[in-house]
Amino acid sequence: xxxAAVMEKQSNEAKKQNQFLEVMKRLSYNKGAMVGLILFxxxxxxxxxxxxxxxxxxxxxxxxxxxLAPCAQYIFGTDHMGRDILSRVMxxxxxxxxxxxxxxxxxAVFGVIFGSIAGFYGGKWDNLIMRLCDVIQSIPxxxxxxxxxxxxxxxxxNTILALGTEGIAGTARLMRSSILNVxxxxxxxxxxxxxxxxxxxxxxxVLPNTFAPILVQAxxxxxxxxMMAASMSYIGIGVQPPTPEWGAMLSDSRDFLMKYPYxxxxxxxxxxxxxxxxxxxxxxxxxxxxxxxKK
Amino acid sequence: xxxxxxxxxxxxxxxxxGVVILVFTLMQLTPGDPAQVILGPTATSEQINELRxxxxxxxxxxxxxxxxxxxxxxxxxFGTSYISNISITTELMQRxxxxxxxxxxxxxxxxxxxxxxxxxxxxxxxxxxxxxxMTLALIGTSMxxxxxxxxxxxxxxxxxxxxxxxxxxxxxxxxxxxxxTAFAGITTMARQVRSGMLEVINSDYITMAKSKGVSxxxxxxxxxxxxxxxxxxxxxxxxxxxSLGGTLIAxxxxxxxxxxxxxxxxxxxxxxxxxxxxxILLAVAFSLIMLACDLLMAAIDPxxxxxxxxxxxxxxx
Numbered sequence: 072x073x074x075a076a077v078m079e080k081q082s083n084e085a086k087k088q089n090q091f092l093e094v095m096k097r098l099s100y101n102k103g104a105m106v107g108l109i110l111f112x113x114x115x116x117x118x119x120x121x122x123x124x125x126x127x128x129x130x131x132x133x134x135x136x137x138x139l140a141p142c143a144q145y146i147f148g149t150d151h152m153g154r155d156i157l158s159r160v161m162x163x164x165x166x167x168x169x170x171x172x173x174x175x176x177x178x179a180v181f182g183v184i185f186g187s188i189a190g191f192y193g194g195k196w197d198n199l200i201m202r203l204c205d206v207i208q209s210i211p212x213x214x215x216x217x218x219x220x221x222x223x224x225x226x227x228x229n230t231i232l233a234l235g236t237e238g239i240a241g242t243a244r245l246m247r248s249s250i251l252n253v254x255x256x257x258x259x260x261x262x263x264x265x266x267x268x269x270x271x272x273x274x275x276x277v278l279p280n281t282f283a284p285i286l287v288q289a290x291x292x293x294x295x296x297x298m299m300a301a302s303m304s305y306i307g308i309g310v311q312p313p314t315p316e317w318g319a320m321l322s323d324s325r326d327f328l329m330k331y332p333y334x335x336x337x338x339x340x341x342x343x344x345x346x347x348x349x350x351x352x353x354x355x356x357x358x359x360x361x362x363x364x365k366k
Numbered sequence: 367x368x369x370x371x372x373x374x375x376x377x378x379x380x381x382x383x384g385v386v387i388l389v390f391t392l393m394q395l396t397p398g399d400p401a402q403v404i405l406g407p408t409a410t411s412e413q414i415n416e417l418r419x420x421x422x423x424x425x426x427x428x429x430x431x432x433x434x435x436x437x438x439x440x441x442x443x444f445g446t447s448y449i450s451n452i453s454i455t456t457e458l459m460q461r462x463x464x465x466x467x468x469x470x471x472x473x474x475x476x477x478x479x480x481x482x483x484x485x486x487x488x489x490x491x492x493x494x495x496x497x498x499x500m501t502l503a504l505i506g507t508s509m510x511x512x513x514x515x516x517x518x519x520x521x522x523x524x525x526x527x528x529x530x531x532x533x534x535x536x537x538x539x540x541x542x543x544x545x546x547t548a549f550a551g552i553t554t555m556a557r558q559v560r561s562g563m564l565e566v567i568n569s570d571y572i573t574m575a576k577s578k579g580v581s582x583x584x585x586x587x588x589x590x591x592x593x594x595x596x597x598x599x600x601x602x603x604x605x606x607x608x609s610l611g612g613t614l615i616a617x618x619x620x621x622x623x624x625x626x627x628x629x630x631x632x633x634x635x636x637x638x639x640x641x642x643x644x645x646i647l648l649a650v651a652f653s654l655i656m657l658a659c660d661l662l663m664a665a666i667d668p669x670x671x672x673x674x675x676x677x678x679x680x681x682x683x
Binding site for chain 2: 202203205206207209210211212213214215217218219220221222224294298301302305306307308318321328329332335336339342343346347350351
């Protein structure tokens with residue numbers, strides 16, 4: 072075992088490269104994950120190039136053409152103010168991705184910091200942080216989000232903040248348990264013996280080795296957050312109309328559900344495609360990184 | 367074992383205390399003055415100040431927190447709504463059963479449908495049934511619950527006219543709301559059970575059982591399933607939590623007067639004591655279910671049981 076550890080340290084750089092390539096290779100064999108990746112990249116491209124791709128101005132009100140069912144001129148139809156739904160869905164991708172990715176990064180950064188402190192230093196810090204996590208996690212996620220949204224108020228950035236704060240406890244707990252696994256490794260003793268400072272050890276030795284579960288959780292998390300954000304917008308405490316966020320569009324279409332069902336179907340399908348893509352990718356990543364499946 | 371149960375129940379007290387303090391503190395941080403909310407925009411600053419004094423809002427944070435804790439824990443009183451001036455505890459107790467039906471039905475359905483689906487998919491791995499149910503499960507986990515509810519309304523109320531779109535009443539009023547909140551739970555459960563089963567099926571003792579000549583049915587139901595189901599208990603608890611969250615939205619869509627609608631309306635009206643009370647109630651309900659799951663797991667999993675009872679039982683064996 073100790074010999075293996077020494078060897079690992081010697082060929083650290085080369086191996087890290089190999090490991091990453093190996094994971095990517097395994098991921099590329101996974102058809103589902105590749106479909107997910109391509110779908111997700113497509114959505115990202117649409118979000119980036121929305122101004123170029125969108126056929127109409129997403130905010131332009133055109134009362135003359137209101138409530139038009141999908142037709143040649145408006146592929147996805149128009150909403151109750153005559154705004155082109157296709158253009159709005161394209162711009163909506165920006166908001167949904169921003170909220171999903173932004174809130175996950177927010178919880179990842181703080182979760183990793185708190186989880187590292189708890190796992191690495193242990194003792195009273197560990198106790199304090201973990202008991203706080205217990206309290207936060209005993210409130211169901213959606214309900215905590217609503218309470219946080221109540222404090223922060225509506226809006227895109229406040230929604231990111233609410234969703235991000237809610238996720239910190241989960242990431243911290245995951246980080247802590249990974250660290251507890253890593254802490255007993257011999258390369259940690261080696262690093263400590265060569266007089267590395269604690270923050271250096273965390274950044275250089277702990278994080279790269281605890282990265283996998285965090286990444287999988289984050290990938291899945293983006294999808295879950297997009298759905299939660301849409302729910303919050305729908306009940307009027309997240310992003311507010313006329314912002315073309317998908318949940319807000321659904322909230323806008325609420326009164327027209329029976330008469331013009333396409334208004335509510337299209338943004339929902341958009342949400343589903345993104346979340347599906349992320350779930351496929353997340354499943355694939357988990358399988359590719361799980362050493363238990365190595366044969 | 368009894369000692370362990372007692373210990374776990376005692377350990378829950380600080381967590382619930384923490385929840386109350388956390389939620390109270392969050393609500394203290396909300397912008398806006400409750401006195402202003404009650405008196406409306408025409409009130410003078412003297413009137414507002416007088417009411418603030420009367421309500422104890424001018425007291426320091428610690429005093430207010432202490433008063434709230436005293437009220438909640440010793441009197442079971444969540445205060446009164448700023449808007450309707452009705453006791454929040456009465457209102458919550460009236461509404462809670464409806465929300466509870468939702469969450470319990472969601473949990474029961476996710477267990478009752480999700481487990482057979484997952485087991486079937488794992489046993490017939492890579493078959494059509496496996497692909498079919500897993501595709502369905504993937505779609506289910508990728509769909510926002512409230513949107514699924516809208517689709518259900520469109521299909522079963524608008525198009526087919528079979529079920530009412532909203533309101534409360536007989537059993538048929540419950541079908542769509544419960545289906546919409548339970549679906550995500552069912553699919554999550556099916557995925558979890560499938561992966562748990564696969565892990566177990568590939569383990570040595572299953573190979574051993576098979577090579578002993580145990581019938582296939584027995585291998586699955588006697589050897590594999592009980593072990594695969596242990597982690598499922600936690601998932602069931604979590605699904606109760608997410609159903610509780612899902613009902614918040616579903617109640618709004620289907621206009622069911624449960625705790626969810628109460629909280630959402632309170633958020634929109636800035637009626638903070640109601641949000642506070644509602645969130646605390648749901649968090650306590652969730653914690654109790656999670657505690658029950660943990661205890662159940664300790665009771666049936668010999669590995670965990672051995673950890674709890676320590677060396678004593680080991681000697682007997």
